[in-house]
Amino acid sequence: MMIDWITLKACTKRFFVIGCLILMFSGWFGAQARAASTEATLNLTGMADGVTLTPADTLCATLQLDAGDNIGQLADWWILMHAPTGWYGYQYPDTWTVVGDGAADLQPVYQGALFDLTDPVKILCMNNLAAGTYYLYFGVDMTMDGLLDAGIVYDWKTFKVNDTHAYAIVDTGQTGCYDDVDAIDCSAPGQSFYGQDAQVAGNAPDYIDNGDGTVTDNVTGLMWQKSPDTDGDGDIDAADKLTYDEAVAGAGALDLGGYSDWRLPTIKELYSLIDFSGVDPSGYDDTDTSGLIPFIDTNYFDFAYGDTDAGERIIDAQYASTNKYVSTTMNGDETLFGVNFADGRIKGYGMTLFGNAKTFFVIYVRGNTAYGQNNFVDNSDGTITDHATGLMWAQDDSGAALNWEQALAWVEVQNAANYLGHDDWRLPNVKELQGIVDYTRSPDTSDSAAIDPLFSVTAITNEAGQTDYPYYWSATTHANWSNVAGKYGAYVAFGRAMGYMNGRWMDVHGAGAQRSDPKSGDPANWSTGHGPQGDAIRIYNYVRCVRSINT
Numbered sequence: 055m056m057i058d059w060i061t062l063k064a065c066t067k068r069f070f071v072i073g074c075l076i077l078m079f080s081g082w083f084g085a086q087a088r089a090a091s092t093e094a095t096l097n098l099t100g101m102a103d104g105v106t107l108t109p110a111d112t113l114c115a116t117l118q119l120d121a122g123d124n125i126g127q128l129a130d131w132w133i134l135m136h137a138p139t140g141w142y143g144y145q146y147p148d149t150w151t152v153v154g155d156g157a158a159d160l161q162p163v164y165q166g167a168l169f170d171l172t173d174p175v176k177i178l179c180m181n182n183l184a185a186g187t188y189y190l191y192f193g194v195d196m197t198m199d200g201l202l203d204a205g206i207v208y209d210w211k212t213f214k215v216n217d218t219h220a221y222a223i224v225d226t227g228q229t230g231c232y233d234d235v236d237a238i239d240c241s242a243p244g245q246s247f248y249g250q251d252a253q254v255a256g257n258a259p260d261y262i263d264n265g266d267g268t269v270t271d272n273v274t275g276l277m278w279q280k281s282p283d284t285d286g287d288g289d290i291d292a293a294d295k296l297t298y299d300e301a302v303a304g305a306g307a308l309d310l311g312g313y314s315d316w317r318l319p320t321i322k323e324l325y326s327l328i329d330f331s332g333v334d335p336s337g338y339d340d341t342d343t344s345g346l347i348p349f350i351d352t353n354y355f356d357f358a359y360g361d362t363d364a365g366e367r368i369i370d371a372q373y374a375s376t377n378k379y380v381s382t383t384m385n386g387d388e389t390l391f392g393v394n395f396a397d398g399r400i401k402g403y404g405m406t407l408f409g410n411a412k413t414f415f416v417i418y419v420r421g422n423t424a425y426g427q428n429n430f431v432d433n434s435d436g437t438i439t440d441h442a443t444g445l446m447w448a449q450d451d452s453g454a455a456l457n458w459e460q461a462l463a464w465v466e467v468q469n470a471a472n473y474l475g476h477d478d479w480r481l482p483n484v485k486e487l488q489g490i491v492d493y494t495r496s497p498d499t500s501d502s503a504a505i506d507p508l509f510s511v512t513a514i515t516n517e518a519g520q521t522d523y524p525y526y527w528s529a530t531t532h533a534n535w536s537n538v539a540g541k542y543g544a545y546v547a548f549g550r551a552m553g554y555m556n557g558r559w560m561d562v563h564g565a566g567a568q569r570s571d572p573k574s575g576d577p578a579n580w581s582t583g584h585g586p587q588g589d590a591i592r593i594y595n596y597v598r599c600v601r602s603i604n605t
Contacts, residue, residue: 091122096192096209097174100270100277100311102262106214111275111422112181113213116174117192125169128198130162132208133177138186144177165198183215220424221322221442224273225256226330226483227351232531232540234459234573249462251330251483251529259329261354268311269354274326275422279310281356282373282415290358292366295413298390298405301374305418316418321375321391321566322426323419325400325488327355330544334397334534334570335359335368336585343368346535349398355417359396371396372403374414379564381498384555389564390414391493398532398544400488402551402564428490432508436474439603443489445482448474448599450510451526455594458543458573461527464597479599484528484544486600488568491546496565497522503548504565509598516552517590518559523549524596525571532570542570545595554588562587571595 098105099114107113117133133144134153143153144163153159178190193208228251231240241248260272269278284294284304296304301318308316332349343359348371350357360370372392379389379402387404392414394401405412429442438447456464462481469477495504503511503523516522525545532542546568553562563569572593580591 092124092168092194092207093120093122094192094194094207094209095119096190096211098190098211098213099176100262100264100268101213102270102272103211104213105272105275107183107275107422111215112179113183114176115178115190115211116176117171117209118174119168119171119194121168121170124196125167127168127196128166129168129194129196130198130200130203131164131166132160132191132193132195132202132206133163134160134191135178136189136191138184138188150178160202162200165200168194168196185215187214188212220422221426221428221440221489222257222273222275223443223445223485223489224259224271224326226251226328226485226530227259228252228330228483228530232533234457234540235538236540238540243466246459247462249465249480249529251531254480254483254529256483256486259351261351263354264311266311268313271326274323274425276323276326276419276425277311277313277421278327278355278419279308279316279417280354282358282417283356284416290356290415292361292364292413294415296374296416297411297413298374299411301414301416302376304416308418310418313420316420318374318376318416319419320426321377321393321400321493322489322491324373324375324393325485325568326425327351328393328395328398328485330398330484330530330533332395332398332533333539334532334542336397336534338368338535341368348395350395357395369394369396372401372414374416377493377566378405379496379566380494380500381496381561381564383551383561383564385560391564391566399570400566400568402562402567426489428492428506430506430508437476438506438508440490443486444603445486445489446476446601446603447490447509448479449508451512451524452597453512455514455524455592455596456527457593457595458527458571461595461597462529465599468599473599476601479601481527481529481597482600484530484546484568487526487528487546487598488566491548491566493566497549498561505548511548512596514549516550516559517554518552520550522552523565525549525569525592526598527595541572543573544568544570552583552590553585554583554590559590562589 095118097116135142141153142150189212191210193206195203195206197203231252233247257273262270267280269280283290305316305318328349333347335346341362348357359368360366372394375391377391383389383402389402428440431439436449465481491504511523525547528544530544532544533539550561551563551567577593583589584591
């Protein structure tokens with residue numbers, strides 16, 4: 055690419071330099087193509103050009119050079135970065151220094167003969183970057199005079215650091231609307247079933263398959279292991295599953311994609327992957343899973359249903375997290391929260407099964423250690439802002455239990471009344487709702503709901519006669535494979551996730567579980583619950599409004 059040095063010298067102020075460079079660098083692609091024999095390459099490791107990061111993310115960059123026919127040619131080598139705080143120049147092996155505000159202050163990193171850099175050379179690996187937009191440049195010009203001359207060959211990348219929303223909630227992926235039975239055309243304001251998940255645009259999933267067994271999530275800044283094929287035999291089955299202790303130990307032993315800082319994900323990190331375009335196969339009796347749709351994006355992640363050849367159910371696709379329940383389930387069992395990507399639920403799973411340690415699928419994660427950490431501020435006006443997610447919540451809940459259609463309508467009523475000074479409240483999708491669970495709390499250990507005490511929570515009496523806290527409706531339908539695909543709505547239990555087992559009611563899945571209820575009907579018809587653990591069917595659940603903000 056050819057650069058007009060006279061034009062560049064005119065860019066004497068820092069504010070103008072970056073604009074001039076971008077304009078010139080992006081406007082001469084034809085000239086760059088003519089510099090055929092030398093090619094400069096700059097890469098953001100494991101990330102796409104234009105990615106948005108948080109300060110907690112570690113950004114690494116590498117460069118390569120194919121000198122081609124110009125090998126041995128004397129040249130100026132340039133490695134520059136424009137940051138929100140000014141221009142920086144690279145100094146080998148790992149230092150960046152301020153180089154000034156104007157173009158005349160820019161200095162080459164090296165002056166000498168061109169040679170091939172076949173293996174990637176790391177020039178940047180840092181976190182805690184200031185918020186703003188960054189531009190990285192690597193180039194060489196064949197006139198060795200310390201100036202940016204015509205004929206420079208270069209590559210450049212840009213990225214943005216946003217410290218406001220370190221905990222970006224990935225959208226659920228639900229694109230269709232439902233009533234309390236089946237799929238419907240999406241309703242208009244004032245009509246029944248208006249305001250559900252598919253009618254609100256969120257942070258669309260944005261993954262990159264890095265081609266090395268890892269997948270980068272550009273929304274969350276997390277990098278994931280692509281496959282739970284732990285034994286590496288090319289298929290995913292019961293033999294790949296690990297106990298909790300094995301899963302924790304395995305993170306430290308994993309070297310994948312050039313990284314060794316892998317960890318077992320938290321329940322919030324793991325739940326960021328759930329995709330509610332999936333269909334719940336509960337009750338499906340066939341062993342042929344080819345027509346089923348799991349709750350994870352199989353365009354990027356490897357997945358298998360339960361290993362029926364090993365005696366498992368097809369829904370036995372529970373993935374382990376780091377989060378142990380702070381209380382116990384099943385009348386005393388130590389319990390681990392996990393995500394089931396076969397049936398689209400979070401449950402607390404007993405850590406022993408039939409006298410042996412229970413095993414789970416495992417995928418490891420790295421990056422953005424701030425993910426899942428809320429930053430709540432009480433606005434002293436009945437609202438609470440989470441600066442980590444960019445969401446504002448009503449401090450109080452609905453104060454009364456509603457079915458799903460009533461819950462959607464109740465939010466519309468609040469908007470018509472300009473509730474708490476706003477008219478754009480909505481019923482949260484299930485990932486937003488799970489995002490405010492506090493997994494360090496439970497009715498038995500903190501005498502509270504599993505939520506920050508800044509929030510007010512209506513107390514209820516549960517099926518066992520205990521003081522407890524509600525399930526809360528989400529706007530997300532938990533679609534199933536039957537002929538009543540829209541019958542169930544997803545909820546999050548902020549109190550005990552009750553079930554009927556061995557002739558009594560008890561906490562079977564833990565405060566913080568995500569399950570589903572029929573959207574309408576009579577709870578009395580489910581006097582002993584539903585499913586293998588007798589999940590309590592309430593139908594009438596509570597509501598907490600949410601709205602998006604710009605912070």
